[in-house]
Amino acid sequence: MPTGPAATAPRGDLWRFAALSGVYFAFIGYFNPYLPLWLSELGFGAFTIGALVAVQSATRVVAPYAWAWVADHTGRRIRLLRIASTAACLCGAGLLPTPGWIAPHAGYVGLVLFLMFMNTSAMMPMAEAALAQRVSTERGLDVGRYGRIRVWGSIGFIVTVVAFGFWFDRMGLRWFAPGVVLILFALVLACRQLPADEAADEGAPAAPPLRPVLAQRPVRWFFASAFFMVLAHMSLYAFFSLHLDALGYGRDAVGLLWAVSVVAEIGWFLVQGRWIGHGTLERWLAFACAVAALRFAATAAFGASLTVMLLAQAAHAITFAAHHSVCMAWITRHFPGRLRARGQALYTVLGYGLPGVLGGVAGGALSEAAGYAAVFWAAAAAGALAALAAWRAGQAAHKALSATES
Numbered sequence: 001m002p003t004g005p006a007a008t009a010p011r012g013d014l015w016r017f018a019a020l021s022g023v024y025f026a027f028i029g030y031f032n033p034y035l036p037l038w039l040s041e042l043g044f045g046a047f048t049i050g051a052l053v054a055v056q057s058a059t060r061v062v063a064p065y066a067w068a069w070v071a072d073h074t075g076r077r078i079r080l081l082r083i084a085s086t087a088a089c090l091c092g093a094g095l096l097p098t099p100g101w102i103a104p105h106a107g108y109v110g111l112v113l114f115l116m117f118m119n120t121s122a123m124m125p126m127a128e129a130a131l132a133q134r135v136s137t138e139r140g141l142d143v144g145r146y147g148r149i150r151v152w153g154s155i156g157f158i159v160t161v162v163a164f165g166f167w168f169d170r171m172g173l174r175w176f177a178p179g180v181v182l183i184l185f186a187l188v189l190a191c192r193q194l195p196a197d198e199a200a201d202e203g204a205p206a207a208p209p210l211r212p213v214l215a216q217r218p219v220r221w222f223f224a225s226a227f228f229m230v231l232a233h234m235s236l237y238a239f240f241s242l243h244l245d246a247l248g249y250g251r252d253a254v255g256l257l258w259a260v261s262v263v264a265e266i267g268w269f270l271v272q273g274r275w276i277g278h279g280t281l282e283r284w285l286a287f288a289c290a291v292a293a294l295r296f297a298a299t300a301a302f303g304a305s306l307t308v309m310l311l312a313q314a315a316h317a318i319t320f321a322a323h324h325s326v327c328m329a330w331i332t333r334h335f336p337g338r339l340r341a342r343g344q345a346l347y348t349v350l351g352y353g354l355p356g357v358l359g360g361v362a363g364g365a366l367s368e369a370a371g372y373a374a375v376f377w378a379a380a381a382a383g384a385l386a387a388l389a390a391w392r393a394g395q396a397a398h399k400a401l402s403a404t405e406s
Contacts, residue, residue, distance in 0.1 A: 013195045017131045018149045020081075020190040022156035024123060027183045029160035031056075032237075034168060038176040039109070048106050055110060057356030059117040061349055067122035068129070068345030072338045077130040078194050081123055085191040088119035089184035095177040116184075121353075123187075125344035130194070132332045132340060141329040144273020150325070151269035158262045210342055218400060219334055221393035222285070226327060226351040228386035229289050232296060233320065234359025235379035240299070243372035247303050257309055261316035268317035272325055281330045282394030286387050288323035291315055293383030300376035319383075327351075 039049045067084065071077045094112040097104075135145045164179065213219055244254050276284060295315045302308040327347060335343025363375045 013134060014131075014145065014149055016190075016193045016195060017127065017134070018152040020127055020187075020194060021150055021153035023183070023186050023190045024120075024127070024156070025153035026156035026160040027120065027187060029157035030164055030179060030183055033161055034164060034173070034176060037168075038173045041173045042104060042109075044106060052106065052110055052113060054357060054360060055113045056117045056121065057353060057360065059114060059121045060353030060356060062353075063118045063121040064125045064345035064348040064353070065342065068125050068341035071126050071129065071341040075338065077126045077341060078191075078196060081126050081130070081194065082188075082191045084119040084123050084126075085184070085188045088116050088123075089181065089188050091116040091119065092180045092184045095180055097177065120184075120187075121348070122345075125348050126341050128328060128344045129340035132328065132344075136332055141332040142273075143276045143325050143329055146328060147269040147272045147321075147325055151266050154262055154266045154269065154321075158259070158266075208337075208339060210339065213334060213339060213343075216334075216400070217396035218282075218393045221389050221396055222330060222334075223346065223350045225285060225289060225386045225389035225393060226347060227355055228382045228389060229292060229319075229323060230351040231355035231359050232292050232379040232382035232386065234355055235296060235363055235375045238360055238363055239367060239372055239375050242367075243299070243303060243376065244309075246372055249306075253306065257313050260310055261313040261320075264314045264317035265321040268321035269325070272322060276322065276326060276329070280394065280397075281326050281333070282390060282397055284322065284326045285330070285390035286394065288318050288326065289383055289387035289390050292319040292323075293380045293387060295319055295380075296376045296383055297380035300373045300380060303373065303376075 036049050036053055039052055044052070067080060071080050074080075091112060094115075095109070131146070131149065132141055135142045135149070160183075167175070241254050241258075244257065249257075279287075292315075295312045298308055298312045331343040331347055332340070363378075366378060367375050
């Protein structure tokens with residue numbers, strides 16, 4: 001796997017993808033923490049808020065693959081990114097209040113969110129596919145260059161979370177909807193700055209069918225591993241702050257622990273090119289999943305210890321950042337050319353769409369029945385299943401390689 005400067009995409013083109021990553025994850029950092037608070041201020045109850053927040057995960061089950069199918073069959077990933085961002089911005093404007101509109105109906109807000117997320121949820125798979133095309137060589141994805149681009153997404157996320165936290169504390173959540181439109185407009189501008197679709201990709205053979213790739217045992221085991229790995233992390237995204245609050249942590253300590261995870265993530269993206277080349281992708285996947293199992297077991301058993309929680313959050317460098325980059329390299333290898341966008345989309349659907357819905361519903365029920373620690377014990381079990389599936393993917397890949405060589 002290349003880790004040096006072998007990929008030949010112009011530096012200016014890559015910086016445009018870095019800007020897109022930064023703005024896109026700034027949008028995520030803006031929306032995910034503050035949407036529930038805004039909905040609460042509008043007067044919606046807890047059940048309605050939960051249903052409206054779940055709209056994003058629901059669209060990830062459908063939208064990524066639908067858009068990716070078009071992208072792979074037309075070769076127009078950049079053009080479709082521009083269309084999706086523009087449509088999302090127009091839909092997001094529906095959240096703006098109109099004269100006399102004081103109490104919006106939940107059905108209307110849900111429809112606006114659905115239409116907006118049907119566009120934004122599809123953007124990263126297409127962007128990742130376009131980026132992978134530009135930072136790959138005959139040896140595969142250049143994870144060093146990929147990490148230096150993807151890190152801007154993490155930076156955009158943390159800057160937005162912190163900056164708008166201060167802003168909303170002082171100015172109030174009445175500015176939430178205008179902020180949505182502003183960030184989505186910045187996303188439109190970022191997409192318009194991307195380099196045009198490459199002629200070589202446009203002139204490639206027709207998009208091949210996906211079924212023969214999905215019939216391969218390593219591919220099936222990979223997606224099983226991704227499903228359980230992200231399912232495990234849903235405990236973190238949905239219930240970590242609540243778990244800490246129940247244990248008596250103050251908001252400053254909760255913020256510190258979240259910051260540690262993002263800083264660790266950023267650090268790993270910057271240096272991963274030195275490390276991921278050592279060992280196979282399947283071994284890295286199994287290692288990251290095993291670390292996740294230990295991380296969430298420690299969170300369940302020793303959540304009251306700040307020292308243990310600091311170490312557990314620092315493990316985010318492996319359980320998220322390293323795992324994500326290895327998954328991107330793995331998909332680039334097994335879904336080349338005009339299979340790329342659909343491979344990325346399947347990763348989003350199976351890794352983030354279905355686990356997002358299942359993790360939120362099952363985690364909520366489990367926490368009510370047995371407490372938050374039980375959620376993290378379940379996450380540890382999911383991490384162990386992810387490690388087992390990654391190990392089986394490695395075994396299947398080794399057998400396939402041996403059969404080819406013989």
